[in-house]
Amino acid sequence: MRRIISALFVSLSTTLAVAQSAAPIELAPDAPDRHIVVQGDTLWGISSRFLRDPYRWPEVWRLNDEQVRNPHRIYPGQVIVLDRTGLGGDPQLKLGTLHKAEPRIYYQSDRDAIPAIPPNVIEPFLAQPLVIEEGALSGESRVVATDEGRVNAGQGNKLYAKGIGKPAPRLWHVYRPGTVFKDPDTEEVLGYEAIYLGDARLTREADGDEATTLEVTKGKIEIGRGDFLKVADKPELLNYAPRAPRAQIKGKIVSIYGGVGEAGQFSIVAISRGKRDGVELGHVLAISRTGQTVTNRFEDKAESTRLPDERYGLLFVFRVFEKVAYALVMESSRPVLPHDTVQTP
Template sequence: MKKFSTAALLLALTAAANGFAATGDNGTISPRCAFLPNAPDQHTVVRGDTLWDISGKFLQHPWCWPQVWGLNRDQIRDPHWIYPGQIVYFDRASGRLRLGNAVGSASGTPTVKLSPQVRTEGLGQDAIPAIPSSVIEPFLSQPLIVSENELKNVPRIMATDEGRVILGKNDKAYVRGDLQSGTSFQVFRPGIPLKDPGTGKVIGYEAAYLGTVKLEREAKSPDEAHVFRVVTVKEEMGIGDRLMPVPPTPILNYMPHPPEANVDARIVSVYGGVSQAGQNQIVTVNRGSKDGLDTGTVLELYRFGQVVSDRTDDSGFFSFSSWGRKKVKLPDTQYGSLFVFRVFDNISYGLVMQVTDSVQIGDVARSPD
């Protein structure tokens, strides 16, 4: 085990008693990344763990994982992998988490061999993901957020083989529009408009994902249709439905981090058309890449504080009547966190993480304090 000097040990014990705060790259204390007072000395990584879950065993805010490892911004943007069998070790003297492996000793008692950083070579299948990737995988390429301008310019299905109303797998679809050299496309149908809760303006359309098609024969002239073959079908597709290029295969591991600039967003919608969301459900917020959000951004969820009458104002005693009393806004209540995993220009999808209340449309999602 790692040996401490007497002074370092006293510092570690004091820090543990008060909730040790992680140090930043410049050595300053970051109060928002405090360790739990009862944080364990170490945790052996097992299959099924996530970085978020492991972090929650040590930290008051699990998204602080990269900070307590001392990762810089460029490193955070790239995947960093941890594997089952490795040991996450709490170095109390430095306020850091370290990665180690169990090794034998002459006495038969295993010790921890520390490594200077997280393992990064390759994208192994056994690697521990940052968050439960199975929850968000269906949302990494679908549904789609499209703007009004995009709707006007994307290719569209204009006819079907033998006049079919509904297309099935392996059916032909005839398409008009500029393919921009693409060969594989998603088929979608524009859904209801998404409105900014603050301004009421339409900021995008959440399009319903219908399936995929593949180019079989490109049009030879401007007045000829392209021929596509239906590859997969999720929902009914037919004439009038639109095509968007299939996005590249996403990386399924993300490192959580706060946004570089201050972000004050609002919940626009809950996926599935309901008004409330719980843990591990998907929501959209009215901020995107133009506002500094990127994959892995963590925001904290708040419920607006109510505006109430101060019934003791100017009277010196409590009164049930609110007439003429001063209005006072109660503080916003922080009740959870949101992990952004897919970003468009003005809208982002986020996974609801730990919450103590339901997420409602119009709630605030802002940069961590």
């Protein structure tokens, strides 16, 4: 629980150091003077109401680096006020109040705060294994047998596993390696897709060299011998402010989750850049398609012309691995395809 003194949230400090973008901040054409936060709002949705570019949220709040990673929580019932001519002439957002009131102390849980992006879309992916990095399978817990010698196991069936020590965690995810992720430009192997099969619950710890016994509590895909187990971590509350990377990041979409050929709004994609490239939680990248080269013959002379790249969408990074990151498509005016470019907007 967090203790909040409401009188202190009437406005945010304007003395915070923040790197300003060279381009002026543009408001959305129908930006309101204020917005009352309601259940179901997201930071992205509110930012889109006020700003032409929602990823410039930290700038209109004057957030420094630490506050970007741990921003002020915003709760249903609070009022966001737009100051159209804030510090330095740039617009600024502040927290206001509906009525004048005496300062008072009240309590709200962090989980009551509005999230950065729609939680129902990404929550299953915040704890599930998504990427298997090279060497990661060595020593992993593994299914060695199923209940009554079944070829495959589903919900309610038993699994027997090796590699689980004592004391053994109670809840587990079951997965297997899938498609290899390769950088489309360099052919470097970035990792392997982790195909989520289901969840299992510990029912009996191993005794000596015996196998550990588990029960399948959720089956998405049939589970068999050789499949891997990973401790089911509690999903992290994703509250990072949406923002553009400070450095130039450029990569490609390497996969669309679910094995489909194209993606749209609120689809999940994997990109060919990760921690080593400076990608962070909350980064917003633009999606574009490389312009084609067309050849025409005019006056018996062939001429080739390269068409410009076309930016057509935005994505929000919600999970980052060493060489790969997963992102949610937030805006898209055309189908998103594998090998489309993602880069700092």
